Amino acid sequence: xxxxxxxxxxxxxxxxVLLSAIAGIFLAGPLRNIAICxxxxxxxxxxxxxxxxxxxxxxxxxxxxxxxxGIRICPYCGQRLNENTxxxxxxxxxPNDTSDVPPPSP
Numbered sequence: 001x002x003x004x005x006x007x008x009x010x011x012x013x014x015x016x017v018l019l020s021a022i023a024g025i026f027l028a029g030p031l032r033n034i035a036i037c038x039x040x041x042x043x044x045x046x047x048x049x050x051x052x053x054x055x056x057x058x059x060x061x062x063x064x065x066x067x068x069x070g071i072r073i074c075p076y077c078g079q080r081l082n083e084n085t086x087x088x089x090x091x092x093x094x095p096n097d098t099s100d101v102p103p104p105s106p
Contacts, residue, residue: 006053
């Protein structure tokens with residue numbers, strides 16, 4: 001997963017944490033406990049997402065979380081985060097070559 005996509009998923013997870021925390025404030029009884037559990041599980045998922053995927057695709061360094069909304073270039077190697085790496089390009093399928101296919105007959 002590309003780091004920009006991981007960042008976007010992370011912000012969605014933080015939104016879920018915020019909503020379930022707010023719901024936990026206003027709910028009572030077992031529903032409050034469920035909202036707190038959802039918040040806790042979502043926080044763990046967010047931390048795992050950042051640790052696993054918020055890395056530079058080129059050098060593999062963990063990217064800084066401060067100012068993560070505006071980061072576009074790795075501060076360690078200088079590569080843009082939305083570009084494909086050599087590994088992704090070599091593993092992709094070759095483009096379809098239709099030069100040897102005869103044209104359809106009328």
